Amino acid sequence: MKTPKPPEAGASKESTRRRFLLTTGTTTVVAGVVGFLGATARFLFPNVLYEPPSRFPVGGPDDFPTGSPTFLPNQRLFVFNSDAGFYSISSICTHLGCNVNHVASGGFACPCHGSQFDANGQVIHGPAPRPLAWFGLSLSSRGELVVDQRRIVEPDYRFKV
Amino acid sequence: MTARAYVRQTLETGWRTVFRVGWPRTDKDRSAAMISSFFLHVHSAKVKPNSLRAAYTFGLGLISFYMLLVLTVTGVALMLYYTPSPDAAYRSMKDLQFVVTFGPVLRNMHRWAAHAMVVAVFLHMCRVFFTGGYKLPRQFNWVVGVGLLIMTLGLSFTGYLLPWDQLAFWAITVGSNIAGYAPGVGESAKYLLLGGTVIGSGALLRFYVLHCVILPVAVVTLVAVHFFRVRKDGLSAPPGRAPATTAEAAKGGFPPSARSYGLMALADRPAQPVVESDPDEEVMAWPHLLYRELLLLLAVVVALHVVALLFNAPLEELANPTRTPNPAKAPWYFLGLQELVHYSAFIGGVLVPGLIVLALVLVPYLDPSPRGVGVWFSPERRRANWIFGVFAVVTIVLTLIGTLFRGPNWAWVWPWTG
Ligand code: HEM
Ligand code: FES
Secondary structure, X not given: OOOOOOHHHHHHHHHHHHHHHHHHHHHHHHXXXXXXXXXXXXXXXXXXXXXXXXXXXXXXHHHOOOOOOEEEOOOOEEEEEEOOEEEEEEOEOOOOOOEOEEOOOOOXXXXXXXXXXXXXXXXXXXXXXXXXXXXXXXXXOOOOEEEEEEEEOOOOOOEXX | OOHHHHHHHHHHHHHHHHOOOOOOOOHHHHHHHHHHOOOHHHOOOEEOHHHHOHHHHOOHHHHHHHHHHHHHHHHHHHHOOOOOOOOOHHXXXXXXXXXXXXXXXXXXXXXXXXXXXXXHHHHHHHHHHHOOOXXXXXHHHHHHHHHHHHHHHHHHHHHXXXXXXXXXXXXXXXXXXXXXXXXXXXXXXXXXXXXXXXXXXXXXXXXXXXHHHHHHHHHHHHHHHHHHHHHHHOOOOOOOOOOOOOHHHHOOOOOOOOOOOOHHHHOOOOOOOOOOOOHHHOEEHHHHHHHHHHHHHHHHHHHHHHHHXXXXXXXXXXXXXXXXXXXXXXXXXXXXXXXXXXXXXXXXXXXXXHHXXXXXXXXXXXXXXXXXXXXXXXXXXXXXXXXXXHHHHHHHHHHHHHHHXXXXXXXXXXXXXX
């Protein structure tokens, strides 16, 4: 005589299947949601920026008088022509991005929260956490000075033409 | 049936398909009207008279909501004349100010209501705190409120860039650079917000979409949740009629709805009352609550019109990325933070606001005692009131300093010295 299957066995088989489906289903949904969120986050970061170039000519060496700095408002930087050579300092305050002004004493002052920098752009006073950026220079084939904002240089940098 | 009677009957039945109970003339009909209307059923049929007292809520939550309404209506109108691109945005503003019929009034109303909403939401939060409105069972609604506060500021901040004038450009320059200070994620967060590295067309478009779509939808959703919870929990009220904090609710069970009766409340009282307070002590929401709400709405709309007709919203010259105004200030409600940013961008821009938000979210959980609800400055909550009072006063003082007492180079000035 055949003994009928105990009901528990059937139930447990069913519950394993149920567990399996539930786990697979939940995992798929969670993975889908995570993937969707990841894709959305990635989507929000643009791949191409239509922004001004970071490397650009600023004019011939003769355009920059010796001694006093030349402020180029559109590029937001200063170009200096010293006896030792040319150098360029950013006018973007490292605190929160206002334009610093060159002051008579030779340093820079920021109008926004009062940061002060010395002639080399080093912080003397105020909330700015870093010195002003120095940009590398080069000469184009046309004989123009070229500023490269991606190339950050040390304050002893001088560019001889 | 005569033609006239036919028309009359059709109109009447037609009317009934829209308003099921017609114009209600009895309390019973008014209850039915409140319950069967989508818009009215955010109210319960009856309310505690003490929660109606003007000096209890000062109507501040309602005022915040009305500001949101006005901002939605005027904002949609402004959208019809606004183009979100750096070349066109400023011109749109000039058009709105000088060419579009009623343009100036709409723009002024939108601007002043935005400022007023920030003030109203802040004061509403203070009201809720000082009356213990965040206590059991309303803890989570306080957290929803904190979300609303943040979104209100976010709406105001994103709107600030849209005119594309000097004020807009530099306030957002300063504001978005603050994001860059967040440890680890700061630079990416800024890149994400601006859609690039500079404030240009990408940033303007993102701010526009945030301001006109994403944040409004989020705020409306949260307001709906907020109101639903107020409806379910009932408004906290001055003592004598304060909602019972039952043992069940204290244990974390589902708090009994204080409003779980409708028409039944008007029939004979059941042997076992489902509410803790005697329904007979309560008054009909129509007219007592409804008329007060309408009156307040009228007052808000009239006041905004008067202000909008008398004062023009500022519009400076076209945004000029090469010339920083001195001083360059963030929107006024962030000037308390900018005052701290003047000492350290990380502390003022990331640490302090982060801690404030965290502390606000945790308020109901740090102060779990259910006592002292429904009274302003209850002596049972002296310590909590002192802590929050100091926070509120420091916030206000720092904001005033940043707004009125800071001049060129963020140096101290006296406002009356011009
Ligand atoms: C867009 C912003 C907001 C709107 C439109 C809004 C609206 C309202 C309204 C209409 C009420 C009914 C009572 C009253 O008028 O005072 C209320 C109650 C309440 N609100 Fe808000 N609110 C907002 C923001 C906040 C904020 C920032 C908080 C706190 C951080 C908050 C916490 C609460 C709590 C806990 C209650 C219940 C208070 C009680 O029962 O006494 N809300 N809100
Ligand atoms: S941006 Fe220069 S001091 Fe803040």
